[in-house]
Amino acid sequence: MWWLVAFLLVAAPARAQDILYVVERQLGQVTAIDIASGARSTLATGLSDPLDVMVTPAGTLLVTERVSANPSNGFITELDRTTGAELSSTYPGFSPNDLWVLPSGRTYVSTWQDGVWQQQAGATTWSQVSDLAGDLVGMTWVDDYLYVSRTGGTIHRIDPQQTNPVGNFTLLVNTLDNPHGLAPFGVQMLVTEWILGDVLLLDGIAPGQSPSTTLVGNLGAASALVVDPAGLIYVANQQAAGSVSTFDVSGTLSTFVTGLNTPRGMTLWIDPDGDGLSYPYDPCPNDPTDDGDGDGFCEDVDNCPGLANDQVDLDGDGAGDACDLCPEDPSDACGDDDDSGDDDDSGDDDDSGDDDDSTGDDDDSTGDDDDSTGDDDDSTGDDDDSTGDDDDSAGVEP
Numbered sequence: 350m351w352w353l354v355a356f357l358l359v360a361a362p363a364r365a366q367d368i369l370y371v372v373e374r375q376l377g378q379v380t381a382i383d384i385a386s387g388a389r390s391t392l393a394t395g396l397s398d399p400l401d402v403m404v405t406p407a408g409t410l411l412v413t414e415r416v417s418a419n420p421s422n423g424f425i426t427e428l429d430r431t432t433g434a435e436l437s438s439t440y441p442g443f444s445p446n447d448l449w450v451l452p453s454g455r456t457y458v459s460t461w462q463d464g465v466w467q468q469q470a471g472a473t474t475w476s477q478v479s480d481l482a483g484d485l486v487g488m489t490w491v492d493d494y495l496y497v498s499r500t501g502g503t504i505h506r507i508d509p510q511q512t513n514p515v516g517n518f519t520l521l522v523n524t525l526d527n528p529h530g531l532a533p534f535g536v537q538m539l540v541t542e543w544i545l546g547d548v549l550l551l552d553g554i555a556p557g558q559s560p561s562t563t564l565v566g567n568l569g570a571a572s573a574l575v576v577d578p579a580g581l582i583y584v585a586n587q588q589a590a591g592s593v594s595t596f597d598v599s600g601t602l603s604t605f606v607t608g609l610n611t612p613r614g615m616t617l618w619i620d621p622d623g624d625g626l627s628y629p630y631d632p633c634p635n636d637p638t639d640d641g642d643g644d645g646f647c648e649d650v651d652n653c654p655g656l657a658n659d660q661v662d663l664d665g666d667g668a669g670d671a672c673d674l675c676p677e678d679p680s681d682a683c684g685d686d687d688d689s690g691d692d693d694d695s696g697d698d699d700d701s702g703d704d705d706d707s708t709g710d711d712d713d714s715t716g717d718d719d720d721s722t723g724d725d726d727d728s729t730g731d732d733d734d735s736t737g738d739d740d741d742s743a744g745v746e747p
Contacts, residue, residue, distance in 0.1 A: 369575075369583060369605075370410060370430075371593065372399045372614040379412060379428065380609070382593075384619075387606055393433035397424065401573070401614030403448040405456075406630040409436060410616070413445035413458065425458065430618065441466065441475050447488040447614070449495065452630045457509075459485035459497050464514060465507055479507045481518040487531035487573075491538050491554060496521065498528035498540065506556060519556045525549075530573040530584070539564075541571035541584060548574065548584055550598070565602050568594060573615045578628050585612040 367384040378394040398415040414424040423444045427436040443463040450456045454470025465479040487498040495507040502525050505518040529543040538551045546568040549561040572587035586592045591609040596602040619628040624637040633639045633647035640647050644657035658671035666679040675683035
């Protein structure tokens with residue numbers, strides 16, 4: 350069927366390497382680690398007290414740097430993801446800690462003592478979103494809200510739609526032991542407790558209603574964490590002899606890589622379809638065309654790939670009605686009776702001259718019988734004439 354052919358046309362290009370990028374703070378560098386093999390390479394060096402790193406929708410890396418001699422100042426540096434070359438470096442006027450970049454390109458930064466700031470995509474200036482005080486460490490985005498952890502033991506929710514930064518923060522939870530890294534997990538949120546070395550799952554993210562479940566513990570100085578599309582969680586142990594471990598929600602823990610020096614920030618580059626957009630920015634991570642027919646369904650799950658349709662599938666055979674030859678027949682056999690030459694066009698049955706001609710012979714013989722019948726009629730006519738003779742004679746008598 351053509352719809353299957355169209356699906357095959359969106360087969361993914363060769364998949365690029367999946368990479369975990371890690372900031373090694375005391376070394377002042379960003380390290381790239383191949384997820385499949387665990388092999389590592391130094392991507393960028395010479396950074397000034399780097400704290401966090403994040404992949405952008407453009408496929409580059411943003412790194413926050415703090416000026417060690419003046420902690421109230423810092424830089425936000427953009428790096429080429431594959432070469433580590435510096436693409437730009439800006440001095441925003443505050444001391445940046447963690448980053449969060451939305452698919453639109455809007456960037457949020459938590460700071461040391463200066464609240465939360467944002468920069469619109471393509472802009473060169475920053476504006477304050479919240480004046481929340483303190484050392485704001487981790488940051489994440491869940492369900493249209495920004496969440497920030499503070500070393501004093503609290504997590505706060507920030508409304509990004511508020512235009513006035515003053516007081517734009519709501520306490521979510523205040524019973525944590527030095528919360529550090531934050532990461533979205535569906536509509537829930539993961540958080541690390543730096544001193545205890547725990548990773549918690551906040552079961553609810555409504556202010557004042559955030560019971561938590563401990564997933565793993567005793568990880569050392571648990572700092573940053575990230576989650577891949579399959580739900581595998583990476584967490585960094587920010588010690589001089591640091592490491593990165595992985596686990597899932599069942600709590601099954603394994604060591605991914607060791608020998609890192611104070612791993613602080615982390616980010617993932619995962620691009621299953623090879624289209625140059627990484628999770629979580631790719632709207633269709635398994636469709637390199639990103640919904641090429643524009644019907645709102647990624648081609649890898651579209652029941653008529655390449656043809657915009659409403660996904661209605663009356664016979665439930667997996668092919669949408671718009672591209673199903675037999676939309677009410679799941680076996681797609683509806684065309685067999687209509688197009689089969691055996692029944693409709695068979696010369697043996699319909700055009701058999703032998704049977705039809707013999708039938709004609711019978712008709713001719715029938716004609717012979719009719720002629721003989723005509724003979725009988727003529728003889729009858731003779732009788733009629735004789736009768737006429739009688740009539741004539743009858744007419745003479747008067």
